Amino acid sequence: MNGRLRHGVRGLGLWGYVGLLLGVAVVVTLVLRLAPHYMNFQTVQTVVEGLGEESPHQLSKRQINEMLVKRFKINSLYDLKPKDILEVKRGKDQTVVAVDYEVREPLVANADVILRFQREFAFK
Numbered sequence: 001m002n003g004r005l006r007h008g009v010r011g012l013g014l015w016g017y018v019g020l021l022l023g024v025a026v027v028v029t030l031v032l033r034l035a036p037h038y039m040n041f042q043t044v045q046t047v048v049e050g051l052g053e054e055s056p057h058q059l060s061k062r063q064i065n066e067m068l069v070k071r072f073k074i075n076s077l078y079d080l081k082p083k084d085i086l087e088v089k090r091g092k093d094q095t096v097v098a099v100d101y102e103v104r105e106p107l108v109a110n111a112d113v114i115l116r117f118q119r120e121f122a123f124k
Contacts, residue, residue, distance in 0.1 A: 040080065080101070
């Protein structure tokens with residue numbers, strides 16, 4: 001029985017460890033490259049949601065844009081310009097701020113990842 005167990009139970013070989021290490025390296029690379037963009041989008045959402053405290057439907061489009069530019073600077077969103085990624089739409093009884101932008105992140109050699117962020121915020 002002891003000889004039989006010895007042949008039946010085996011651990012990872014050299015190629016198993018190489019594959020495991022490669023898989024971990026791919027996951028870590030993806031997280032390190034993509035996570036900052038998702039964190040920036042979370043910050044953009046927080047900034048736009050914060051407009052609700054200022055009653056944006058009472059403000060002009062210009063005032064809204066100026067507020068957003070200031071809040072982007074305060075939150076260190078220097079790579080994203082509000083005029084490029086945000087659109088303010090006025091309705092009769094509400095104001096909608098639409099966030100829509102793409103980020104292209106080089107991954108390996110000539111392979112890129114494109115991330116698209118899109119959301120609308122309605123204020124009354």
